[in-house]
Amino acid sequence: MFVETHAHLNLNQFDVDRDEVVQCAQENGIEKIINIGIDIPTSNESIRLAETYESVYAAVGMHPNDAVKAPLDYLKQVTTMLKHPKVVAIGEIGLDYYWDYTPADIQKRVLREQLELAIMADLPVIIHTRNAWPDILEILESDFANKLRGVFHCFSGDAEHAQRVLDLGYHISFTGVLTFKNSRAIDIAATIPAERLMLETDCPFMAPVPHRGKRCEPAYIPIIAETLAHARKINIEELAAQTTANARNLFHI
């Protein structure tokens, strides 16, 4: 059994067959799915999906690229959402300097506000970071050290970044990128301590080979697991058991 720790099933890529996608995930051994919000509307949609499907849980928050559009009372709205029994994390939140939709100072403010909220609510955070390693690590290693738990999703850093993330106590999760030819992530993923490792698809994006370039879905988690198990020289059952236990413990699901 697997946990899919990062899906965006609310997106319109799933409008035609969402029921089947959730069903198909279950048939492929994915027992639980965490659906991730990136702003207020998609966070509410995540909650609605969690209410619709027993296997789905919700994460809510403001993605760094969308931070500039955050309503003035966004924090109040997110705080209200946290009362829902199927909201299990704050995310995805972080810093993204690859796209320049939102100035860095606004990204940092919105990140810090949500990290504070996670401490108050005692919830894990789901961190998205792209081209922003020095800043994200500085924030997490200074004011927020030893106060938070969470996961760095779709990990794209190098070995030193991985070590600093692990030293901070965070989990690290990997997507179908692991199956891409010349992926640097697979070498990192092979070395992460078993008790910190998790799996995700980030669907509808990042479909693993042989579906690369097409719509991704949670049912592809076993493909990612197979690749990772091979790199770690363990069997897939062992990897499934470990990553599922990690996700259950982190998100209390």
Ligand SMILES: [Zn+2]
């Ligand atoms: Zn995502």
